[in-house]
Amino acid sequence: MSAVLPSAAGADAGYPDKPIRLVVPFAPGGGADYSARRFAQPLSEALKQPIIIDNVPGAGGSMGANKVAKAAPDGYTLLYTTPGQQMTAPYLIENLPYDAFKDLRPVSQLTAGTNVLVVNKDFPARSVRELIDHVKKNPGTVNFASSGIGSTSHLAGELFKKMAGVDIVHVPYRGSAIAAADVIGGRVEMSIDTLSVYLPHIQSGAVRALGVSTLEPNPIIPDVPPIAKTLDGFEASPVNYISAPGGTPEPIIKKLSEAIIAVAEDPALRANFASTGSRLAGSTPAEMEALVRSEQKRWKEVIDSAGIAVTNAK
Template sequence: MSIKLQKFLMAGSWALCTVWGISAARAGTFPDHAIHLVVPFAPGGGADTSARMVAEPWTKVLGQAVVVENRPGAGGTIGAGFVAHAAADGYTLLYTTPGQQMTAPYLFKNLGYDPFKSLISVGKLLVGANVLVVTNALPVRTVRELIDYAKAHPGKLGFASSGVGSTSHLAGELFKQEAGIDIFHVAYRGTGPALNDLMGGQVPMTIDTLSVYLPYIKSGKVRALGVSTKSRSDAAPDIPTIAETLPGFEAYPINYITAPAGTPPAVIEKLNKTLNQVIHDPQVRAKFYKGTTLEGSTPREMDELVGSEQKKWKALIEKADIKIQ
């Protein structure tokens, strides 16, 4: 080996060690000031509430404040764009729901950020359950009876959602495709208005948030046919899964934390470790809504889940020709 080559390799190794040393030093002191957890929706919604329920115990574990910051708009993509372009130092994180990476790439033409490369996973936080509910006037009591009724009355049943491209919309479209039935979409501006019209009989069915509908199910104001998770919910174990009739059916919101791409691995590791510590705290778990399951993961596991969900929803959105202008 020539002397010049030896010097070059030594210089390269020194530079690499220096970079690693800086990264390790930063991770060792991280965090030394407040972390901003950006919620890409308005205050008071499910994501905002969950973020605040996690921020408080996460603050205690990290030793620095985790400050929830709301940046709503465009289905959550404005907040996602803000985080995607923030400094990659671990101090700006995104409370991520399915829209920002799993579905928005196929619903919007111009996002203002790269949903595949601009954000990296810190870890999974929770999964929610949706429930298929119908009005009491609809003469069905099981998922099979609903499918048979829809096939006998093609084009007559509408399903409500909280908006175009929402989890409830896509769940309804998935049910339509997998059941092979002809039902049509009725979009509302949120779950609340959809719930009101469902109970009023203006729309006969929906697949939406279990925690919201559970009180009305228990009071008998609406009828539950099945939950959208792969297994029954602890919040309502007597409600079967839709998958018991349509094998493999799954459609539920996944909430997780992401950071700007380029955030040092050691910082991501620390954020992931402390997040999982919070998630597995019995006191934290007890505070969450019925129908919500706290689930941790490694960053790699979450990245893999994002990838599989992207493939799933891309195929459905293209087949149903769903677009947001």
């Protein structure tokens, strides 16, 4: 045993000494893929090794997550993680092929996104309070669009519904772009989805922004108040982070986290992400672990309260 330990320690100390594979659990061209590629280049420079993007779409991101969960815990296969793979998957996907509590180890936060509550331009409400009052007077007549069952936009809508005590009807779509088209067209009255999806339509006047899901205003649309100004404590901001297979050695986790934190402080990169409504936010493994556990508990309560049906992993 004494002969093995120095060898293992030496392997960790020399990490990384070959390319790192970053699994993005969605198809190329989407928001997660775009963000992962933007961050991968400077992270590659910091670690002095190439980072290869590996798109593994399917089952709401659980196919890609499973690939990482089953990979060797050596730091050379990582997951670009969105809320759906670890924070909500245990409560939405039956027969999940990995243990979301044990098989993925949070390394560091990358971004904190902003969702925005929008309504069609012809909808009468001009504030979150007016929207709530309108729905209470007309229960069951207002629909909210999401990018799919169990998506962050769906859960944000259910959280709004629960906290406001209103009866709004969920209309799921196969993606944010299709959902946005129907909000713009007036076929659905409202949505809570990522700012990057709706920003051009807010700027063109096709939709009206009533509130942001963060606790502070977003600098891109500074005049749009937080939903929390009306619904105290409301927060539904998508968090993206890096995770590694469970059992990855602590020195490797620490080195990755420190590199991510350093890269996230780069002013030019921060400005780049801010232009699409996201805030770079590196974190320690302990901080990210605590956030994941907190979000798992919070979203389980929302999912249970809304009675969202679980689906089978495919």
